[in-house]
Amino acid sequence: MRVWSCGNLAIWTDQRSFLAHLENHGELLRINHEVSSVHEIAAYIRKSSDVGGPAFLFENVKRYKGWAVAGGIYAKRARISRALATKIDGVVDRYVRGTSKPIPPRIVRDSVRNQVVWEGNQIDLTKIPIVTHSARDSGGFITAGVQVAKNPATKIRALGMHRMQVKGRDRLGLLIPATKRFGRALEAAESMDMPLAIATAIGVDPYTALASVARVPHALDKYDIAGGIKGTPISLVKCRTIDIEVPLGSEIVIEGEILPGIRETEGPFGEVEGCYSGQSNSPVVQVKRITMREDPIYLTALTGLPETDNHVMKWPSTCETAYRAATSSYSNPDVRSVNLINGWLVIAIKKRHSGEPSNVLHSVLSSISEKYCLVVDDDVNIYDPSEIEWVFRTRVQPSENVQIFPKMQGTTLDPSSPGLRLTSKLGVDGTLPIGADRLKFEKVTVPGSENISW
Numbered sequence: 198m199r200v201w202s203c204g205n206l207a208i209w210t211d212q213r214s215f216l217a218h219l220e221n222h223g224e225l226l227r228i229n230h231e232v233s234s235v236h237e238i239a240a241y242i243r244k245s246s247d248v249g250g251p252a253f254l255f256e257n258v259k260r261y262k263g264w265a266v267a268g269g270i271y272a273k274r275a276r277i278s279r280a281l282a283t284k285i286d287g288v289v290d291r292y293v294r295g296t297s298k299p300i301p302p303r304i305v306r307d308s309v310r311n312q313v314v315w316e317g318n319q320i321d322l323t324k325i326p327i328v329t330h331s332a333r334d335s336g337g338f339i340t341a342g343v344q345v346a347k348n349p350a351t352k353i354r355a356l357g358m359h360r361m362q363v364k365g366r367d368r369l370g371l372l373i374p375a376t377k378r379f380g381r382a383l384e385a386a387e388s389m390d391m392p393l394a395i396a397t398a399i400g401v402d403p404y405t406a407l408a409s410v411a412r413v414p415h416a417l418d419k420y421d422i423a424g425g426i427k428g429t430p431i432s433l434v435k436c437r438t439i440d441i442e443v444p445l446g447s448e449i450v451i452e453g454e455i456l457p458g459i460r461e462t463e464g465p466f467g468e469v470e471g472c473y474s475g476q477s478n479s480p481v482v483q484v485k486r487i488t489m490r491e492d493p494i495y496l497t498a499l500t501g502l503p504e505t506d507n508h509v510m511k512w513p514s515t516c517e518t519a520y521r522a523a524t525s526s527y528s529n530p531d532v533r534s535v536n537l538i539n540g541w542l543v544i545a546i547k548k549r550h551s552g553e554p555s556n557v558l559h560s561v562l563s564s565i566s567e568k569y570c571l572v573v574d575d576d577v578n579i580y581d582p583s584e585i586e587w588v589f590r591t592r593v594q595p596s597e598n599v600q601i602f603p604k605m606q607g608t609t610l611d612p613s614s615p616g617l618r619l620t621s622k623l624g625v626d627g628t629l630p631i632g633a634d635r636l637k638f639e640k641v642t643v644p645g646s647e648n649i650s651w
């Protein structure tokens with residue numbers, strides 16, 4: 198049995214300290230019987246995601262003696278609130294505050310933690326229990342790796358979370374669209390006809406994991422965002438074969454480089470829209486070195502029908518982007534809270550002008566890939582789906598309050614898209630008109646119900 202260093206830590210130093218906390222609070226279950234990395238591990242995570250169940254630590258993975266696989270650790274919003282030590286309705290606020298107060302990382306001396314080193318002929322990705330998830334996936338994919346590179350044109354560090362398909366003992370396919378900072382970094386490297394050094398850290402502290410999916414301006418280093426969310430600097434160690442830094446205590450680190458000009462078939466893969474991505478010609482990573490802790494815990498994340506790890510991990514970062522967009526639209530609307538719920542971005546504002554909701558809708562929908570946005574007054578609890586339904590029933594007239602934006606940029610993954618990355622979007626103003634008769638719109642309540650418990 199793996200021994201945790203736990204205690205009541207409110208600040209996670211690595212993935213293990215967070216796993217220990219989850220286990221201590223009944224949010225992580227150890228599975229000791231043998232399971233297969235092909236579909237079976239993903240089936241546990243799928244089922245648990247559907248019923249709001251626990252995360253798992255699979256300690257007996259068929260064909261992978263000595264390995265453990267963690268799964269579903271970010272598949273439930275309550276576990277993100279544990280990761281950030283705040284209530285569910287405080288998560289976005291904590292993420293926004295962290296993003297607006299970045300703290301640069303510090304580089305520390307190499308630790309003794311990653312004792313196992315694979316170089317040269319020892320490198321063999323097929324010896325890592327990389328999970329095959331959905332029915333039509335083209336094989337095993339690393340889905341929770343944090344990739345780190347430096348854009349050779351700007352010298353700014355790039356972090357992201359991008360799926361990687363195993364293509365052999367030392368080769369990985371990588372999905373990095375040109376719209377993302379990783380795509381831009383590769384574009385810059387290829388224009389100089391040079392490889393792009395890339396490290397992939399699997400099993401990192403929750404701050405780095407959540408910051409890696411931030412949709413912030415490319416000029417920002419997401420390690421600084423991770424430090425801002427944590428409240429102290431993230432400790433980094435240097436890779437050996439490439440000039441890249443990864444979080445101290447990462448379970449597994451894959452050092453390599455993206456080969457310039459090379460593209461190979463990648464996919465299909467069960468995607469975040471709940472449909473399969475087709476095949477695409479994607480860049481390839483040549484692996485140069487792999488290091489890991491002695492008893493490594495490989496982390497996998499499920500992607501598929503909402504809600505999976507993928508949706509839940511992006512919930513705070515998407516809301517942060519929307520918050521930034523909403524507050525920076527003309528006359529700086531007074532945004533009180535933001536949530537992403539059932540595919541809708543919901544923005545609660547204290548409305549001071551009748552044009553504000555429309556400004557917010559334009560600004561938010563042009564800053565994110567989500568298709569649906571609803572603006573409400575600040576008396577609505579945007580964490581309660583029944584209050585959202587109440588807004589649609591009582592504060593929205595479809596002929597008056599709905600705007601359709603016919604041609605915006607969206608995601609490549611939406612199969613209903615009429616053209617590459619093209620989408621229409623829907624914005625709804627669910628706010629009351631200025632000066633409305635508040636009594637007419639008053640929420641029906643039962644006195645004392647909030648004090649009842651059994």
Ligand SMILES: Cc1cc2nc3c(=O)[nH]c(=O)nc-3n(C[C@H](O)[C@H](O)[C@H](O)COP(=O)(O)O)c2cc1C
Pocket residue numbers: 340341356357358359360361372373374376377378379409410411412413498500506507508510511
């Ligand atoms: C579990 C998980 C898997 C993801 N996989 C991919 C991926 O394969 N390709 C991709 O472009 N984005 C993927 N994302 C989203 C990106 O990590 C995120 O959009 C990106 O890091 C932020 O974009 P930027 O680098 O342009 O700032 C994934 C997110 C999560 C949470």
